[in-house]
Amino acid sequence: MAVDKRGRKLPKGIRQRSEGFEGRFMYQGKSYLVHGKTITETQKLITELKYKLEHGIYVTKEKITLDEWFTTWLEEYKKNRVKLGTYTNYEKYYKSIIKNRLGSRQLSEIRGEHIQKLYNELVKEGYALSSIKIVSAVLNGCLQQAMRNGLIERNPVRLAELPRQMGKKKERIAMTKEQQDLFMEYAKESYLYHFFAVMLQTGMRKGEMQGLKYSDIDKKQNVIHVQRTLKYIEGQGYIEDAPKTRTSTRDIPLTAAVAEHIEVQRKYWNFKVVNMNQYLFCNEEGGPISRERIQAEIDRTVKRIREAGHDFPRITSHVFRHTFATRAIEAGMPPQVLKTILGHSSLAMTMDLYSHVLPDTKAEEMQKIAIMF
Incomplete structure (x- = not known):
């Protein structure tokens, strides 16, 4: 039985080399080798290679593409x-x-x-x-x-080296308070009015909104449980997936305004029976709302705004999330609290939002400091 440099016995088939360990075993009359940094790693590699050989998924090093x-x-x-x-x-x-x-x-x-x-x-x-x-x-x-x-x-x-960012980094877009009010005013006739309102007042991602169910609205705890996202997969349609990151599974405080929008939405399609497992924001048949329908309703609302003589940019559903974050920052919400509500995986992501929003108010803040001198 082989021993290591300290004279300790090594497991069968493993020997120590100048760098790490070598594992050797026989399978159907042929010898196979693996190399690991530790004994445990080498044993694991032996097990994995044996599994591949037994299940016919091993391809020799020289031939594998x-x-x-x-x-x-x-x-x-x-x-x-x-x-x-x-x-x-x-x-x-x-x-x-x-x-x-x-x-x-x-x-x-x-x-x-x-x-x-x-x-x-x-x-x-x-x-x-x-x-x-x-x-x-x-x-x-x-x-x-x-x-x-x-x-x-x-x-x-x-x-290899990744290419550098060419030109300006894509700027985050958020609606101003005036644009936000204008959009919601012209969206009142849309069947997604309450969808837009809840997204705007919670900062939830589009997929999280699509996947929101009646059972996620917890009136006892006064929170919205964000537990899933809907994702479209070619050939399969919409499937339920875990939220974007580990921290995206979260509870968002349920404000009175958001609770009212949700309550009105419950009755919107006049379903005779409402299953607690049904999507809150759904189509006429109770199925998922597609991303195309969401964007189409946003575009229709913007069109009505422009036809009324107002200048308004084209926006996507993600703008609602940035708008929520912007209003929260302007209201003085601490970064750590905003991070939790948005479900960011790191504080750095939230602080990046602050660096985007706060320069607009830097002159005003400088004036506050100026009176101290």
């Missing part, structure tokens, strides 16, 4: 670890952007310059930096696991 490995990585390492929405996003970005460019290459052939060329091509084709970052994250996760499994010596994604 990115396509083959991506399928294994997605199914074995990601399917039960990430949200369904994240899983489908990985799949979508791989199939639409990565597959045709790198999918047929063997893992051992992919070098840093190939990843860099991919980034450069995407820039030329007009892809947003945010999309290129997602492509990079998918490739990095996939190839990092390949390196851990001993399929490649190093991760080529680490050798």
Whole structure:
């Protein structure tokens, strides 16, 4: 039985090398090797490799392509670890952007310059930096696991550099108080009037609003339980998924104004029987409201405003969330409280909103300080 550098006995099939440990085992008459930094890691790699061999999903290091490995990585390492929405996003970005460019290459052939060329091509084709970052994250996760499994010596994604932000960073848009009042006035005839009002007064994301159910309105605790989001998946329609981040599962205080909008919404479609598991904001049949219908109603309202002679920008549903945050900041809501209500994963995200809103009032604040001198 092998021993380590201190003379301690090692598990069967494991021996210590100059850097880490080596695991060796036989399967159907053929020898296999894995390498780990610790004994525990090496044993885990042996178990994983045996599983792949037994289930016919192992491909030799010399022959495996990115396509083959991506399928294994997605199914074995990601399917039960990430949200369904994240899983489908990985799949979508791989199939639409990565597959045709790198999918047929063997893992051992992919070098840093190939990843860099991919980034450069995407820039030329007009892809947003945010999309290129997602492509990079998918490739990095996939190839990092390949390196851990001993399929490649190093991760080529680490050798490439993401492009710089070209031009101005996209500015967050929030309605002014006047625009907010104007929109809600002209939205009164819309069947989504209460949807807009609740979104504007809670800062909830569009998907969270779509997934809100009667059972989420807790009048005893006087809160709205945000527990899910609706996500559209091609070929499946709308599915319920966990909220965007861990901190997105949250309770939002139920104000009297929001409670009134919800109560009116309960009666809007005149359903004979209302199931507590039914979506609060739904279509005529009680099904999910599509993102297209939401945007169409926003566009119709803006059109009515413009036809009445007012200048008004085109907005999306996300503007309501930024508008809520802006009003909260203007009212003096502490950052930590706003972070909790919005469900941000970090305080830095909330402070970024403050840096966007507060410059508008800096002259006024400077005047307050000036009287002290």
